[in-house]
Amino acid sequence: MRRWRGGTALAALIMVVLAGCGAPAGTDGDLTDDWRPVGKVEQFTPKVGDCHLIGDPTSYLTSYQPVDCAQPHLVETFHIGRFTGALAARPSPPRVGSAVLRPAFAECDTQAREFLGGDWHAARLVVQVAPASPSGWAGGSRWFRCDVFEVSAVETDGDSRSDWPAQHAGTLRDALKDPASPLAYGCLEGTIGGLLQVPCTSAHWIEYAGTWTAPEVPFATLAGDEDRIHAACRTVIAGYVKLPVDRLLPYRTSTLYGLPSQAAWARGDRQVRCFVWSYDLMKRSVKGGGPRALPVH
Structure with a gap:
């Protein structure tokens, strides 16, 4: 008897609750039909033509603070490439300086010659690859930045000093078209x-x-x-x-x-x-x- 009465009481309670959920006057009972559609989630992607105060080949969103290229800066992004195939399927981005980045570097090298109007090896310039950050990679980003920067000295000893960017003001686009360029x-x-x-x-x-x-x-x-x-x-x-x-x-x-x-x-x-x-x-x-x-x- 107790079990039967409990079931009856529960049924009565459900009926009361359902009755309280009826649509108010003047509504259609659909709570979502008037909501704005949620926009497509897009991954952060750097922009060609951005210049940066940070010269390291890193692409963390938290440190991505581009400046006008007319202002003094360290590096300029001239091309955005994309990893495909087996590289894109990796669980983490390629490590800077690793052999798997060489195809990306080759792409940056080719694009740099077009951007600069000449071979950057003939000038006080350096090209580097900056892959997406680990967190960006985990979120689906598969791009890499191609950056170029000026160095202050002409060096012949092959040490790491030739990779230190010097401050530069203005874009480097077509910087080597003139054979008399001060960078050549x-x-x-x-x-x-x-x-x-x-x-x-x-x-x-x-x-x-x-x-x-x-x-x-x-x-x-x-x-x-x-x-x-x-x-x-x-x-x-x-x-x-x-x-x-x-x-x-x-x-x-x-x-x-x-x-x-x-x-x-x-x-x-x-x-x-x-x-x-x-x-x-x-x-x-x-x-x-x-x-x-x-x-x-």
Whole structure:
């Protein structure tokens, strides 16, 4: 009897509650039909043309505070790429400096030449890749930033200082279209710890000639093979000056070279910069000058 009475009481209670949930006068009983539709959730994506006060290759949303490129800044974003295939399926973003970022670096390298109007290796410029942050990656972001920045010195020793950004004001778009760009290496003089850019019409001993693509070997192996690098750079110089590649070439000029920094090597940069180091004091560019520009000594 107690159980039966309890069921009756519960049924009565349900009826009372349901009766209290009836639609008020003037309503249709649908609580959601007048709500605005929820917008599609979009992942944060950086913008091409943004400039930044932070030079590190990181992409945390909390530190993403772009500034007008006309103001002093450290890096400029010139391209946004996207990881696809197996890379995009990774549970975490590729680590900065890891080998898996090399295809992204190659894309940035190609896009940089178009953006700058020339090869950035021929200037006081550095290109780097900044993948999405771990939290952004977990949320579905699969982009990477291509950034470019200026460095203050022309260095040839391959240490990490060449990866330190210097403050720059203004966009770097088309910065290398003019061969006389103040960023382009051109003609140089030796100083303590590096090279100093000088007008080619002033007295100098050194001139940038181009790059040699190093083989896929460990950085230490390349750095220890100086004879191979000098021989390769002599060939680069021969093409730049229009010299015959023969047994007399080493008697026409000495060579100087600049390795990528170890950080640049890790991200995929294999370009070794080659410089003419003349036996004679020069007061003009030797580009295309032929055998008379660098006579045999």
